[in-house]
Amino acid sequence: MCSMPTYNLGNGVTMQGIGLGTWQCSDEEVRAAVLEALRVGYRHIDTAWMYMCEKGVGQGIMDWVEEGGDRKDLFVVTKLPTNANRAKDVERLLDKQLTNLGLDYIDLYLIHGPIGMVNTGDDLEMFSKDEEGFFNYDYETDLISLWSEMEKMVENGKAKTIGVSNFNEAQIERILNVCKIRPANNQVEIHAYFSNKGIVEYCKSKGITVCAYAPLGSPKRGFGPKNTNILEDPVIIELSKTYNKSPGQILLRHLLQRGIIVIPKSGNPARIMENFCILDFELQQEDFKKIEEMDKNHRFFDLSIPGIPVKKQHPEYPF
Secondary structure (H helix, E strand, C coil), X not given: CCCCCEEEEECCEEEECECEECCCCCHHHHHHHHHHHHHHCCCEEECCHHHCCHXXXXXXXXXXXXXXXXXXXXXXXXXXXXXXXXXXXXXXXXXXXXXXXCCCCEEEEEECCCCCXXXXXXXXXXXXXXXXXCECECCCCCHHHHHHHHHHXXXXXXXXXXXXXXXXXXXXXXXXXXXXXXXXXXXXXXXXXXXXXXXXXHHHHCCCEEEEECCCCCCCCCCCCCCCCHXXXXXXXHHHHHHCXXXXXXXXXXXXXXXXXXXXXXXXXXXXXXXXXXXXXXXXXXXXXXXXXXXXXXXXXXXXXXXXXXXXXXXXXXC
């Protein structure tokens, strides 16, 4: 039995290598999923304002606490939405998120992306269109002033640690050159068809942990190229038979062995358990290499929104 990978983020915070993702869940669905995950043994829960289910996440946590759980044992991640990528909006949004979650602090608070969107006055309107029907970008996004405000959230105790998501090497480097508090984590798309090795190696060289979103390729994402279900790849199917594990377990185990944190999403109790039970085997080197060779440099999440055209690309577009 392998032990659960953990990562020291500083400030007394430890991040568990397996977490529960909550994208594409309603409040009701995620409440049940979070409670089930915590009963199984998960202690790392990942959510975001953009997912519009923080209240359900908070209710699931409260249900578990009422069963005898201790909030101090949990590692809760949420994210600043891109329509709040201005320094003046950070604390205002975080306060709303803490209220939604029913928490006094966040263990890891991430900037969800480097691109700023115009805030229309409705914080829930995250992807608005301009007068011509194009993506309503805030072209004056200032990542340095934004990061400075994120640091204040640690200083005032509302966040234990801070980090980024979907940032590239140059953007992180600019922050590292001026920051008081270093980014603890970068959450980016990583799966067998998109190894994203450049940013992974860069972050590790800087002592920044890496968390993979869509670690199974997000088969229910609802957009992007068809016929790209990694879970059905012949290599993965064959390995699942060899190890007597599900395709999902093979893919997640591969990322753990790369030293990458994973946050698979599921609302199915059996799948929640299955995704967590990947510590009782290890991929042999030759099988690990087979998955490495599946890389197609195939990014599914390019930060575009179907149905909203882009007139002029944002200067902080990371890809």
